[in-house]
Amino acid sequence: MIDAEPELRKLRGHLLETGTMSPDWVRAYDAVPRALFLPDVMWPSVEGQDIAVSREDDPARWHHWATRNVAITTQWDDGRHTGVARGELPTSSSSMPGMVFSMFADLSVADGMRVLEIGTGTGWCAALLSARLGEDNVVSVEVDETVADRARKALHTAGWHPEVITGDGLLGWPHRAPYDRILVTASVREIPRAWIDQARPGAVLVMPWGTRYTPQDAIVRLVVADDGTASGRFTRPARFMQVRSERLGWPTQSDYILGDSWPADTRESATALIAAEVLPDSDFAAVDFVIGLLVSDCVHTSGRDPYGRLTMWLFGLTDRSWAAVFFDEDDPTDSRVFQGGPRNLWAEVEAAHHWWAEHGRPGHEKFGLTITADGHQQPWLGEPYTNAEVRPILDSTPTFGHDVLPEETRSTSTVPTA
Numbered sequence: 001m002i003d004a005e006p007e008l009r010k011l012r013g014h015l016l017e018t019g020t021m022s023p024d025w026v027r028a029y030d031a032v033p034r035a036l037f038l039p040d041v042m043w044p045s046v047e048g049q050d051i052a053v054s055r056e057d058d059p060a061r062w063h064h065w066a067t068r069n070v071a072i073t074t075q076w077d078d079g080r081h082t083g084v085a086r087g088e089l090p091t092s093s094s095s096m097p098g099m100v101f102s103m104f105a106d107l108s109v110a111d112g113m114r115v116l117e118i119g120t121g122t123g124w125c126a127a128l129l130s131a132r133l134g135e136d137n138v139v140s141v142e143v144d145e146t147v148a149d150r151a152r153k154a155l156h157t158a159g160w161h162p163e164v165i166t167g168d169g170l171l172g173w174p175h176r177a178p179y180d181r182i183l184v185t186a187s188v189r190e191i192p193r194a195w196i197d198q199a200r201p202g203a204v205l206v207m208p209w210g211t212r213y214t215p216q217d218a219i220v221r222l223v224v225a226d227d228g229t230a231s232g233r234f235t236r237p238a239r240f241m242q243v244r245s246e247r248l249g250w251p252t253q254s255d256y257i258l259g260d261s262w263p264a265d266t267r268e269s270a271t272a273l274i275a276a277e278v279l280p281d282s283d284f285a286a287v288d289f290v291i292g293l294l295v296s297d298c299v300h301t302s303g304r305d306p307y308g309r310l311t312m313w314l315f316g317l318t319d320r321s322w323a324a325v326f327f328d329e330d331d332p333t334d335s336r337v338f339q340g341g342p343r344n345l346w347a348e349v350e351a352a353h354h355w356w357a358e359h360g361r362p363g364h365e366k367f368g369l370t371i372t373a374d375g376h377q378q379p380w381l382g383e384p385y386t387n388a389e390v391r392p393i394l395d396s397t398p399t400f401g402h403d404v405l406p407e408e409t410r411s412t413s414t415v416p417t418a
């Protein structure tokens with residue numbers, strides 16, 4: 001019999017010392033061991049890699065990872081993938097305890113509050129919320145039927161009975177509204193109106209939110225106002241799996257450029273930006289987040305071309321605009337830019353980076369988001385916005401358009417692959 005208690009105490013100490021867990025959550029943490037919600041085969045994220053761990057094959061190793069501060073994938077490919085090997089896309093998980101408790105801290109719950117959770121996953125968060133607020137005050141919605149059934153079973157076995165709904169969480173759950181708090185544990189690009197409509201004025205919504213530019217998210221804490229708007233700051237960077245309907249089939253070069261030559265409208269130019277400025281090592285770099293706020297409907301990807309050059313590709317999502325940047329890491333003055341389509345995507349990225357640098361390279365937590373009454377998502381920088389005016393993100397919005405690119409020439413060289 002493995003005694004998990006010392007490891008659980010160690011993690012609790014760490015979460016408290018780092019300020020990740022607020023003291024009012026200690027009782028719930030102690031009452032709800034995460035291991036009760038984890039499947040027999042699971043894939044903890046260890047140094048960026050999901051490793052397979054089977055309880056049957058190695059119980060000690062399974063318990064080791066069940067009590068660590070790591071995210072654990074619990075389903076691949078919407079359940080189509082079975083077995084111990086990793087699948088293609090992680091589609092359900094138990095979030096990292098540090099992230100769970102910091103989101104709970106952002107949620108700032110008080111006794112008696114009614115909470116809606118979107119993304120039941122393993123059911124661990126729903127159990128923790130039940131322990132903290134009472135199971136009658138917790139409703140959780142999970143889109144995947146198998147995941148929802150498994151969570152219900154795990155909850156019942158552990159002695160908790162919050163309402164678990166199988167359905168699309170983007171619709172919320174109007175039958176138990178209004179909610180005092182809404183916690184979303186899958187990331188969104190578009191915040192559904194239903195969540196704000198189902199929250200009472202003064203309610204707090206906490207969720208991972210991001211842009212199309214990068215898979216990176218940031219946790220946003222929104223407070224709902226009397227007039228049906230919601231507004232608040234980002235609290236920290238994060239990386240969550242996206243809600244099912246917003247997953248993007250990643251565009252590829254051949255969707256934008258047919259054949260082996262640059263299209264006729266290709267514009268070639270130089271760039272003063274070095275690769276490290278726009279392709280940071282960290283998955284959580286603020287620059288990615290901020291460029292995403294400023295350059296809408298655009299994704300980016302990077303890699304080495306067949307000649308070993310570091311290459312960045314940008315693809316427009318609302319038209320066929322594209323850009324390719326070939327960085328010369330030894331001599332940045334030799335980096336070359338190719339752009340095509342109606343937008344000059346690289347020029348937009350350069351302008352966004354310039355704006356960010358001019359504003360002192362602010363981090364995630366300097367930004368906030370307002371959802372207007374008509375559902376528009378308006379990011380902003382600076383002091384919290386008051387509902388009297390929507391403060392735009394930019395006091396000096398860069399003008400994006402066809403005239404931004406300094407020198408335009410046409411190239412006939414061959415297209416290297418991304």
Ligand SMILES: C[S@@+](CC[C@H](N)C(=O)[O-])C[C@H]1O[C@@H](n2cnc3c(N)ncnc32)[C@H](O)[C@@H]1O
Nearest residue numbers: 092094119121122124125143169185186243244
């Ligand atoms: C990171 S996991 C949730 C972790 C969970 N809170 C826990 O305690 O284990 C994200 C979950 O969101 C679910 N999900 C994705 N899209 C959804 C949607 N539209 N509505 C409800 N759940 C969704 C996924 O199936 C997945 O189980």
